[in-house]
Amino acid sequence: MGIFDYFKSKSEPSSASVAKDRLQIIVAHERSRRTQPDYLEQMQQEIIAVIRKYVQVDNEHVQIQLEDTDDCSVLELNVTLPEKND
Amino acid sequence: MAKIIVVTSGKGGVGKTTSSAAIGTGLALKGHKTVIIDFDVGLRNLDLIMGCERRVVYDFVNVINKEATLSQALIKDKRTKDLFLLPASQTRDKDALTTEGVEAVLNELSKDFEYIVCDSPAGIEKGAQMALYFADVAIVTTNPEVSSVRDSDRILGILQSKSRRAEQGLPPIEEHLLVTRYNPDRVSEGEMLSVADVEEILAIPLLGVIPESEAVLKASNQGAPVILDVQAEAGQAYSDAVDRLLGEERPLRFTDIQKKGFFKRLLGG
Numbered sequence: 001m002g003i004f005d006y007f008k009s010k011s012e013p014s015s016a017s018v019a020k021d022r023l024q025i026i027v028a029h030e031r032s033r034r035t036q037p038d039y040l041e042q043m044q045q046e047i048i049a050v051i052r053k054y055v056q057v058d059n060e061h062v063q064i065q066l067e068d069t070d071d072c073s074v075l076e077l078n079v080t081l082p083e084k085n086d
Numbered sequence: 087m088a089k090i091i092v093v094t095s096g097k098g099g100v101g102k103t104t105s106s107a108a109i110g111t112g113l114a115l116k117g118h119k120t121v122i123i124d125f126d127v128g129l130r131n132l133d134l135i136m137g138c139e140r141r142v143v144y145d146f147v148n149v150i151n152k153e154a155t156l157s158q159a160l161i162k163d164k165r166t167k168d169l170f171l172l173p174a175s176q177t178r179d180k181d182a183l184t185t186e187g188v189e190a191v192l193n194e195l196s197k198d199f200e201y202i203v204c205d206s207p208a209g210i211e212k213g214a215q216m217a218l219y220f221a222d223v224a225i226v227t228t229n230p231e232v233s234s235v236r237d238s239d240r241i242l243g244i245l246q247s248k249s250r251r252a253e254q255g256l257p258p259i260e261e262h263l264l265v266t267r268y269n270p271d272r273v274s275e276g277e278m279l280s281v282a283d284v285e286e287i288l289a290i291p292l293l294g295v296i297p298e299s300e301a302v303l304k305a306s307n308q309g310a311p312v313i314l315d316v317q318a319e320a321g322q323a324y325s326d327a328v329d330r331l332l333g334e335e336r337p338l339r340f341t342d343i344q345k346k347g348f349f350k351r352l353l354g355g
């Protein structure tokens with residue numbers, strides 16, 4: 001790193017720390033997908049279809065997650081409805 | 087019963103074959119009868135790295151298809167006692183390795199050898215899955231770079247779900263992280279992920295860190311595994327990794343920056 005980069009690097013995070021942050025997010029995401037049961041994907045599609053009968057939502061606005069705790073599993077469904085513009 | 091070690095990575099070109107040759111040789115140097123198997127069907131390379139390419143007559147697929155016996159196909163290393171190689175086939179048929187065939191060969195080798203080192207092909211598909219299926223130990227070879235780390239995590243997922251141990255509900259494969267092509271200078275400049283970063287993301291125990299080194303290219307030019315180059319840092323780092331694999335404690339070496347003068351650093355040396 002030369003003297004000019006030295007001043008530049010004061011303001012920006014290093015490229016390695018950007019890489020680390022991005023990796024942590026994608027790896028966490030892919031791990032949670034790996035551990036979820038196979039039916040979850042299908043179920044998510046069907047739930048979205050049902051919701052769409054009533055409200056228009058995008059796929060990305062429906063989050064479905066299965067969380068395992070010690071003695072039970074919790075199915076968490078998170079739907080972001082479109083903004084009301086009346 | 088032999089211990090089956092797979093050297094795997096997901097991503098290609100990260101140093102699996104270099105590491106398989108070095109670690110297999112290191113185990114044999116320690117007096118353990120070892121065989122290294124090249125699972126990279128169609129892309130046989132381990133023989134070149136080991137320097138015995140001209141002695142290949144029969145290969146892994148010939149043995150599976152009963153066209154040759156195991157003792158006809160095994161190549162005894164000329165330099166290192168207790169070391170053997172089972173070369174990959176050059177066939178284009180990617181389905182040449184069957185689970186039953188591989189299992190039969192591994193069972194037969196298990197009677198004679200202490201360690202079986204499996205050099206995996208790149209990818210996360212069938213070829214890589216075959217190489218890891220029967221493993222007891224996995225050496226996850228990773229470069230400090232985003233796509234390699236992500237692929238290593240995918241391979242960990244496969245080790246944990248698609249291996250024989252996972253499918254049969256046996257104790258899981260023992261996982262080890264081997265960081266290769268490490269450049270401490272670039273890490274200190276914030277241009278490369280550090281060992282600690284990679285360890286934190288993958289969350290498996292560290293077996294070793296192999297520095298980026300010209301000695302690796304030199305070793306492959308000569309067809310002598312780099313661990314035999316006792317002067318080279320990469321060779322010494324592989325020796326440390328082998329010792330750790332055998333349960334000995336070794337401090338990490340070659341992970342700190344080479345000391346440079348203040349002005350040289352300031353001016354970008």
Ligand SMILES: Nc1ncnc2c1ncn2[C@@H]1O[C@H](COP(=O)(O)OP(=O)(O)OP(=O)(O)O)[C@@H](O)[C@H]1O
Nearest residue numbers: 098099100101102103104208267297298299302303
């Ligand atoms: N520590 C190192 N320092 C410098 N070069 C290295 C190091 N490790 C490996 N290499 C080089 O990287 C290249 C790829 O190495 P290698 O063939 O071992 O990788 P691989 O993971 O087996 O590849 P493939 O996925 O194609 O089988 C080779 O040219 C090798 O010399």
Ligand SMILES: [Mg+2]
Nearest residue numbers: 102103126131
């Ligand atoms: Mg290879």
